[in-house]
């Protein structure tokens with residue numbers, strides 16, 4: 203069956219006692235057992251039965267099952283935020299003395315996690331230009347615990363050549379962990395491109411309208427020790443499991459993901475094309491535009507759509523602030539892939555506490571506005587941008 207069908211028809215792990223058609227929300231903490239042996243079997247993982255909501259919950263299991271059916275992954279685990287998924291995936295491979303090979307072009311909190319938190323624990327960051335495969339290869343050594351990357355970086359919109367990167371990493375028996383938040387997993391087949399573990403902030407496309415924070419680790423099973431670490435150590439001991447109400451909302455989000463995404467990606471392409479015609483806009487960066495340097499690679503890896511994030515560059519930071527202040531329809535807010543279109547000046551907000559020198563290394567520019575394109579009629583969005591530039 204195709205993903206649109208799977209997204210709404212994955213059978214429940216166990217039929218609900220009342221036959222509920224939508225996934226029931228088990229908002230309880232504890233589960234009762236008929237006898238002591240069954241209880242022991244559940245606690246010792248000899249049978250699959252929920253015992254305590256920090257460790258497992260039927261509503262969350264249902265959500266994980268659907269993601270598993272949509273990705274053909276070996277293991278899927280849901281977390282209470284994207285950052286919980288990111289940090290858990292890294293903790294599953296890292297140890298004192300190891301290093302993480304990655305890039306300066308990372309989501310701000312992930313960069314801080316790797317170059318701050320992990321460094322304090324004795325794990326060294328190796329920040330390299332991942333578009334340069336020779337530099338990448340030279341950075342990997344015996345102590346490298348993973349290559350960590352974002353399939354499309356934000357806000358630079360740099361696309362990773364996954365097949366080439368994975369080939370280099372695998373030659374040295376190093377797993378590739380990829381943050382795939384900016385292109386939904388229903389559009390890609392990252393396993394075929396060599397990704398071992400996918401991490402996703404399900405807060406974004408999946409939650410549908412910014413309803414809830416959540417994260418996913420989608421593990422293709424190529425490095426079996428990773429799932430063992432996650433399921434029997436980190437998930438339980440860190441207390442980072444997804445809450446049941448989140449799983450309910452995000453299961454509903456999954457059901458409409460494809461229609462929402464197709465519309466958002468089409469809107470983004472419409473806007474990107476139209477914005478290149480506006481003289482006040484110095485640069486439009488969208489990987490779905492044929493003259494974008496990453497266009498061919500993006501089409502090859504992600505198919506016909508190119509996501510719903512784009513950036514525009516204006517003359518100066520002052521022009522960016524004026525533009526933001528004049529917007530009437532588009533919202534001044536962070537988050538990505540909400541149903542509404544959102545605009546932000548990344549250099550003064552998400553990256554506002556990084557020194558200017560660091561921003562230059564990260565290629566986060568004072569002249570850049572990031573747009574996350576929503577479900578509105580695209581003509582209305584274009585009208586709002588036009589009037590705000592006047």
Ligand SMILES: *Cc1c(COP(=O)(O)O)cnc(C)c1O
Nearest residue numbers: 283284285309381383403405416
């Ligand atoms: C938002 C985001 C995260 C973090 O997710 P949260 O759900 O906010 O914790 C990680 N990576 C990328 C690429 C993101 O956009």
